[in-house]
Amino acid sequence: MPFRQKEDGNVEVYLQKRDCDAPTRPGKYSFFGGGVEKDESPEEAMLRETREELDYTPKEFFKLGYYELPPFFWHIFCERVGDQFEKQITVLEGESGAFFSENEALAEPLLEEVHRIILRDLFSSLKNS
Secondary structure: OEEEEOOOOOEEEEEEEOOOOOOOOOOOEEOOOOOOOOOOOHHHHHHHHHHHHHOOOOOOEEEEEEEEEOOEEEEEEEEEOOOOHHHHOOOOOOOEEEEEEHHHHHHOOOEOHHHHHHHHHHHHHHHOO
């Protein structure tokens, strides 16, 4: 999950607006990413999915954690990106992408609770680091 820290110390996360005909979470905000394929590690899946969905390869990422939040099991990787991130990517899947502040993300009505749980962990870990 790409995130950036603003000069005032606030953090923004980059989320995907899913297509209205997407097989999961149609029309909702979500994380970019997808499933792990056969013989692929979670890290390899994240790198492949990021290339497929954003035409971007993360370089200095970290694993936030592993979440068992049915119906999915989530390996969440994050990377701090710069202010030029949106110029470095091309959104290839989904309707669009956008940065959200903590308050905006947690209040977004098109974001499901499973994502809020993970985002709260991210914002908390960044405040405590």
